[in-house]
Amino acid sequence: MSVDRRGFLTGTAATAAGLATVAAAPAWGAPAPASAVGKYPLPDSTDLRILVTGDAGTGARPQWAVADAMREMHARQPFSLALGLGDNVYEQGPWADDDAQFAAKFEDPNHDLDIPWLMVQGNHDNSSVLPGDGGWLLRGDHEVAYHARSARWYMPSRYYSVRIPQEQPVVEFFVLDLNPIAAYLPPLFAPYWAADGQFMSEQAAWLDRAIDESPAKWKIACTHHPYLNNGPHGNAGEYEGLTVEPINGRYVKDFFEAHVLGRCQFILSGHDHSLQVLEANAASKGTRQIISGAAAKSVHGEPAGSGTRTPNNALYQNFDDLGFMVLNLTPSSADLSVHTVDLSSTQFTNAFQRRLI
Numbered sequence: 001m002s003v004d005r006r007g008f009l010t011g012t013a014a015t016a017a018g019l020a021t022v023a024a025a026p027a028w029g030a031p032a033p034a035s036a037v038g039k040y041p042l043p044d045s046t047d048l049r050i051l052v053t054g055d056a057g058t059g060a061r062p063q064w065a066v067a068d069a070m071r072e073m074h075a076r077q078p079f080s081l082a083l084g085l086g087d088n089v090y091e092q093g094p095w096a097d098d099d100a101q102f103a104a105k106f107e108d109p110n111h112d113l114d115i116p117w118l119m120v121q122g123n124h125d126n127s128s129v130l131p132g133d134g135g136w137l138l139r140g141d142h143e144v145a146y147h148a149r150s151a152r153w154y155m156p157s158r159y160y161s162v163r164i165p166q167e168q169p170v171v172e173f174f175v176l177d178l179n180p181i182a183a184y185l186p187p188l189f190a191p192y193w194a195a196d197g198q199f200m201s202e203q204a205a206w207l208d209r210a211i212d213e214s215p216a217k218w219k220i221a222c223t224h225h226p227y228l229n230n231g232p233h234g235n236a237g238e239y240e241g242l243t244v245e246p247i248n249g250r251y252v253k254d255f256f257e258a259h260v261l262g263r264c265q266f267i268l269s270g271h272d273h274s275l276q277v278l279e280a281n282a283a284s285k286g287t288r289q290i291i292s293g294a295a296a297k298s299v300h301g302e303p304a305g306s307g308t309r310t311p312n313n314a315l316y317q318n319f320d321d322l323g324f325m326v327l328n329l330t331p332s333s334a335d336l337s338v339h340t341v342d343l344s345s346t347q348f349t350n351a352f353q354r355r356l357i
Helices: 007-022 059-077 100-105 137-148 198-213 250-260
Strands: 048-053 081-084 117-119 160-164 172-174 216-220 268-271 275-278 289-291 314-318 322-329 334-341 349-354
Touching: 048 059, 048 289, 059 349, 081 198, 137 334, 172 198, 216 334, 275 334, 275 349, 289 314, 289 322, 314 334, 314 349
Parallel strands: 048 081, 081 117, 172 216, 216 268, 268 289
Antiparallel strands: 048 322, 160 172, 275 289, 275 314, 322 334, 334 349
């Protein structure tokens, strides 16, 4: 959204009751149909090299430059799979599961990155009145349906988990959809999408059960909206520096604290157009927040805002450069590297590297 986002959001708090009717249609929570194309297979290795990228789907030159850098790295050291952390189809989201935007903003820029891409729903993927307002949640169902049309795109449902390898997994990814409780136009007249409605209640129950039953060494929550964030969007419960509920992310904060913290080692998120590796602490119960949302846009000089914004200790943060991350997992270690990309040359630089656990 534009730099006057906070003015828009303040107005939204007063007018949401009228605008939220756009999102009032009932949901169909159906999983994707059986794939009509051959999917790139999920890896069966216990030594994994995972591309972590987010907020990519513009189809514009910066996205292509970052994808060129990722392609070059993949040619040198192949990735096992990729994570796409939301805002997959800017600015409004897809209009159908055969929308040409899927080719222009996902398939074409990512050519030759022929690996499974585990995809997350973002706010721009569910736009209604204004880009990124998250007010038309049914729009995101087109991304679920696209699972059947793409060899790369993996989104069998709005939320899902993937174990790798399937037998005796090293990692289980829990892909979450928090858009109903993070929307700038909250679905006030659609009980199904409410914070205590059917969609979020079923997702919470599924997540609790799935984490409890997971035999994986590494448990990783993949979301679009972060729990902690030093960039302009801010922490959950303080989004945009606002105190107005629910658009300040109060219910997002509650969800993380009830169902994710202390149960997953990492939260991987996009939303903020930055690269951040934040410190785990006692408040987060040892769960580390990582943000990779700079695959096509960067924060640059956008102010962090005011209000109740709480800064977080960071191992690394970059609000100026585009880039991506690579997470290397083995049964005994988790190593993260951050790579920034020069847009003029598409060359990448290893800006940060650390064994996190």
